[in-house]
Amino acid sequence: MSPSVYHLQLHLENQQFVSFKTADNIDKIMNNPMIRKTMLTEYFLMNRTNEYAKQLNLLYKEFPQYFVWSKSYKIWTRRQRGHVIGRLVTCHPTEGERYYLRLLLMNVRSPESYQDLRKIDGKYYDTFRESAEKRGLLHHNNNLVDCMTEAVCYQMPYSLRHLFATILVYCNPDNPKELWEQFEESMSEDFNKLPNMDPKKKRHSVLNHINDVLHTMGHDVNEYRLISENVVSSRVESEAKDVNFERNIVVTKEDLLLYKKLNTEQKKAYDIILQRVLTNESGAFFIDGPGGSGKTFLYRALLATVRSKGFIALATTTSGVAASILPGGRTAHSRFKIPINIDEQFSCNINNDDDHSTCNVVYNEIIQKALL
Numbered sequence: 001m002s003p004s005v006y007h008l009q010l011h012l013e014n015q016q017f018v019s020f021k022t023a024d025n026i027d028k029i030m031n032n033p034m035i036r037k038t039m040l041t042e043y044f045l046m047n048r049t050n051e052y053a054k055q056l057n058l059l060y061k062e063f064p065q066y067f068v069w070s071k072s073y074k075i076w077t078r079r080q081r082g083h084v085i086g087r088l089v090t091c092h093p094t095e096g097e098r099y100y101l102r103l104l105l106m107n108v109r110s111p112e113s114y115q116d117l118r119k120i121d122g123k124y125y126d127t128f129r130e131s132a133e134k135r136g137l138l139h140h141n142n143n144l145v146d147c148m149t150e151a152v153c154y155q156m157p158y159s160l161r162h163l164f165a166t167i168l169v170y171c172n173p174d175n176p177k178e179l180w181e182q183f184e185e186s187m188s189e190d191f192n193k194l195p196n197m198d199p200k201k202k203r204h205s206v207l208n209h210i211n212d213v214l215h216t217m218g219h220d221v222n223e224y225r226l227i228s229e230n231v232v233s234s235r236v237e238s239e240a241k242d243v244n245f246e247r248n249i250v251v252t253k254e255d256l257l258l259y260k261k262l263n264t265e266q267k268k269a270y271d272i273i274l275q276r277v278l279t280n281e282s283g284a285f286f287i288d289g290p291g292g293s294g295k296t297f298l299y300r301a302l303l304a305t306v307r308s309k310g311f312i313a314l315a316t317t318t319s320g321v322a323a324s325i326l327p328g329g330r331t332a333h334s335r336f337k338i339p340i341n342i343d344e345q346f347s348c349n350i351n352n353d354d355d356h357s358t359c360n361v362v363y364n365e366i367i368q369k370a371l372l
């Protein structure tokens with residue numbers, strides 16, 4: 001490929017990757033000065049010591065146009081020929097200081113050290129973020145526009161929507177609507193290929209996907225006022241999503257064989273419950289026993305058997321911790337969209353039998369509220 005692209009290393013101070021063989025002596029590795037050298041540390045060194053580099057006053061990404069990196073000697077030497085493009089490896093805004101270091105390197109010419117990047121008018125700031133802020137790099141969405149613009153070049157619309165949601169949550173853009181309008185088209189490209197997608201439907205689908213991502217981070221798209229009306233996913237859509245989620249839960253081989261290990265009491269409960277499920281009769285069962293007596297073990301065996309037979313089984317718990325130990329487990333608040341404040345009138349609907357696959361609910365650790 002011509003011109004070739006230099007991928008410029010990006011790391012916080014003393015956090016460069018070091019590779020070594022398992023048999024190598026760790027003290028020897030630590031005392032080897034070569035191991036600490038990277039494109040970035042040597043870029044700083046060149047800015048301190050090399051007259052030509054000082055005179056050129058370059059950004060990190062411009063450096064490879066004038067200097068060549070030697071992997072064996074870990075030094076930059078003056079370029080004699082050839083044209084290359086320098087690219088700083090990408091960094092997600094959630095990476096914090098590393099992201100702000102990148103932002104500074106993209107904008108500050110000829111820095112001589114990490115400390116130098118944190119210095120403005122003789123004053124040192126504690127973090128790269130503060131330094132970026134004081135330099136005005138965080139104002140007016142500029143860095144976020146750069147981040148999205150760059151991502152548009154190499155990321156699929158699906159990933160762009162994830163990035164956009166992350167930016168909304170973690171980077172507090174001054175004007176989310178402006179950012180949305182600027183990148184809506186790039187984030188919608190995959191939907192263009194679908195048949196019967198009018199612009200309104202397309203926008204709705206894109207915003208709904210962004211909303212799904214935001215929900216996993218505890219936020220909602222309507223907080224950001226990206227469009228004038230509220231984004232509401234249709235009942236059919238959200239049910240389709242739920243069914244899709246449940247259907248994609250992988251039943252492991254190990255779980256499928258759990259029923260063989262059940263003790264007498266577990267087996268008794270397993271048989272009774274399974275019988276009800278298979279005959280499509282309704283029923284509510286309460287499993288009780290001291291901690292560690294095998295309740296969760298029984299639920300896992302039941303979930304695996306029921307799901308492997310093509311039924312939908314909702315593994316529901318009161319707490320997130322309990323949810324994490326059941327395959328496909330979700331908290332009741334997440335699963336049934338229960339609001340924080342509930343009153344006597346509140347009820348939640350579970351659509352049963354849309355496609356003739358009975359919906360079964362396992363509720364682990366009911367401790368506070370009778371919900372169903």
Ligand SMILES: Nc1ncnc2c1ncn2[C@@H]1O[C@H](COP(=O)(O)OP(=O)(O)OP(=O)(O)O)[C@@H](O)[C@H]1O
Nearest residue numbers: 261262263266289290291292293294295296297298
């Ligand atoms: N029939 C069984 N055969 C083998 N191991 C079992 C069996 N039943 C339970 N166990 C094991 O015993 C341990 C405790 O079981 P489990 O977590 O299911 O108990 P529990 O009643 O749900 O506990 P808690 O109420 O504290 O959540 C687990 O390591 C589980 O794998």
